[in-house]
Amino acid sequence: KQWYQRRVVITAGNFKAVTKPRYMQWRERLSSTATLGFRIDGIKQADRDPDKNFKTVRTSHEVAYVLRKHIDHKEETRLKLLERLKEIRATLEKSKFFACHEVIGSSLLLVHDQPENGVARANIWMIDFGKTTPLIEGKLLDHRTPWVEDLTVKTGNQEDGYLAGLDNLVELFENLSSIPPPEGLEDETG
Numbered sequence: 001k002q003w004y005q006r007r008v009v010i011t012a013g014n015f016k017a018v019t020k021p022r023y024m025q026w027r028e029r030l031s032s033t034a035t036l037g038f039r040i041d042g043i044k045q046a047d048r049d050p051d052k053n054f055k056t057v058r059t060s061h062e063v064a065y066v067l068r069k070h071i072d073h074k075e076e077t078r079l080k081l082l083e084r085l086k087e088i089r090a091t092l093e094k095s096k097f098f099a100c101h102e103v104i105g106s107s108l109l110l111v112h113d114q115p116e117n118g119v120a121r122a123n124i125w126m127i128d129f130g131k132t133t134p135l136i137e138g139k140l141l142d143h144r145t146p147w148v149e150d151l152t153v154k155t156g157n158q159e160d161g162y163l164a165g166l167d168n169l170v171e172l173f174e175n176l177s178s179i180p181p182p183e184g185l186e187d188e189t190g
Contacts (some may be wrong), residue, residue, distance in 0.1 A: 077122050
């Protein structure tokens with residue numbers, strides 16, 4: 001009840017409601033979306049049940065901790081995923097299609113496998129383009145400029161921060177082994 005009362009807005013007709021944009025902004029501030037430009041939604045590992053309990057993973061230390069556990073501290077896997085992230089970023093930076101589209105709600109699917117005595121296999125794919133929309137003709141996005149709400153237009157500046165989030169993810173993977181775990185947690189070695 002307190003949560004609702006703090007977030008309630010008065011709408012036309014004096015109905016009390018939490019608007020979707022306010023809810024989304026609140027949810028993004030709980031996760032790493034507001035600070036890093038991306039969040040972890042779920043992880044499925046072969047020998048474990050799916051884990052979707054990442055709504056409050058917010059700091060780079062927390063994200064690094066989760067990613068290290070996900071790849072079981074395997075350096076070969078980290079390097080292959082990092083290489084793929086850099087390939088995706090380079091491709092998007094050159095893409096004319098990407099520059100003239102707003103990409104909302106898209107995801108990166110990270111898949112890896114490293115057999116005990118084998119070579120790591122790892123790849124990343126961009127998925128979930130249902131909310132991707134073309135911009136008006138002539139408008140381009142750099143995908144790194146922060147989104148700014150513009151009350152005169154429903155869409156704001158349409159900057160989605162996709163490359164900013166990807167830059168942060170690349171930086172995390174580059175420094176994964178040197179980022180300390182969150183306070184009170186210790187890394188388990190693979």
